Amino acid sequence: MILSDEQIQTKEVTTWKGLHLLHFRGSSCSQKVRVMMREKGIDYTSHHVNLARNEHVSAWYLGINPRGVVPVLVHDGVVHVESNDILEYLDGLPSKAPTFFPQTENEREWVRESLDLEDSLHTDLRNLTMGFMTPRGIVKKSEETLARYEREGAEDPSRMKEVAWWREFAERGIPDETAKASIAAYRAAFDTLDAQLENSKWLLGDRLSVLDLAWFISSNRLELAGYPLKWHPNLHKWHKRLKRRRAFAQETNMGFMIVNVVVPIYRAFRALQGTTIRQMTD
Ligand SMILES: N[C@@H](CCC(=O)N[C@@H](CS)C(=O)NCC(=O)O)C(=O)O
Numbered sequence: 001m002i003l004s005d006e007q008i009q010t011k012e013v014t015t016w017k018g019l020h021l022l023h024f025r026g027s028s029c030s031q032k033v034r035v036m037m038r039e040k041g042i043d044y045t046s047h048h049v050n051l052a053r054n055e056h057v058s059a060w061y062l063g064i065n066p067r068g069v070v071p072v073l074v075h076d077g078v079v080h081v082e083s084n085d086i087l088e089y090l091d092g093l094p095s096k097a098p099t100f101f102p103q104t105e106n107e108r109e110w111v112r113e114s115l116d117l118e119d120s121l122h123t124d125l126r127n128l129t130m131g132f133m134t135p136r137g138i139v140k141k142s143e144e145t146l147a148r149y150e151r152e153g154a155e156d157p158s159r160m161k162e163v164a165w166w167r168e169f170a171e172r173g174i175p176d177e178t179a180k181a182s183i184a185a186y187r188a189a190f191d192t193l194d195a196q197l198e199n200s201k202w203l204l205g206d207r208l209s210v211l212d213l214a215w216f217i218s219s220n221r222l223e224l225a226g227y228p229l230k231w232h233p234n235l236h237k238w239h240k241r242l243k244r245r246r247a248f249a250q251e252t253n254m255g256f257m258i259v260n261v262v263v264p265i266y267r268a269f270r271a272l273q274g275t276t277i278r279q280m281t282d
Pocket residue numbers: 027028029030051056068069070071081082083084119122
């Protein structure tokens with residue numbers, strides 16, 4: 001999706017030449033785009049926007065993407081948002097590398113449907129990320145930050161939904177019932193993928209595609225949050241195969257502290273309370 005001139009208040013980006021990616025290392029949607037860029041050998045200028053420090057809640061950033069989220073791709077001054085649309089756009093750029101989207105319109109339609117499902121689960125992914133990976137106190141936004149989030153940039157209904165989610169999270173965390181519904185939503189989606197992988201190496205058959213890329217980002221994040229991928233044996237094998245690819249491993253690396261310190265300590269704490277993902281579904 002391309003933003004219109006009226007939506008862009010930080011006009012300097014309209015003069016940027018070449019490919020620029022505004023992204024955050026730990027953001028799943030940013031990881032999707034970076035994996036494809038690395039797989040296809042696409043060079044870009046990186047603008048790291050640290051979500052943990054709320055760098056996206058600034059007049060400058062909200063003036064680029066009034067939706068208030070990453071990633072954003074700027075190509076020769078044109079602002080692209082929505083990770084799955086960015087993937088399709090990047091895949092269509094002239095390149096000698098293999099394409100990630102199929103070439104027939106029928107298959108493309110089917111791929112878009114699956115990507116829409118993946119995108120529709122994004123709130124569930126966030127519920128499980130924020131609920132099970134780190135204590136709420138570390139990641140919740142202050143009322144002052146939320147007020148800024150509401151105020152800056154062009155009006156945008158999807159940013160208001162973001163603000164509402166973060167306000168609810170600051171007040172109540174992720175209630176058990178919400179967490180269970182998000183786990184169930186992924187369980188159903190992964191069961192379908194698991195069936196598709198029964199007789200084929202990749203989700204689209206014998207070649208790696210954008211579906212493998214996009215769904216891997218979710219399975220990878222959920223695994224880190226303590227979701228047992230073993231519930232889906234074919235998907236689990238597929239996941240391990242993808243994890244061995246250098247671009248996938250490098251671009252989804254969350255950093256030593258998160259993976260080896262913060263997440264395990266928080267998981268141990270939840271285990272004592274009997275509220276890990278596995279325990280909640282026993
Ligand atoms: N549908 C959007 C979702 C983008 C999104 O929600 N990005 C998250 C990171 S994965 C974000 O920027 N969150 C803002 C925050 O954490 O405050 C896309 O696919 O690009």
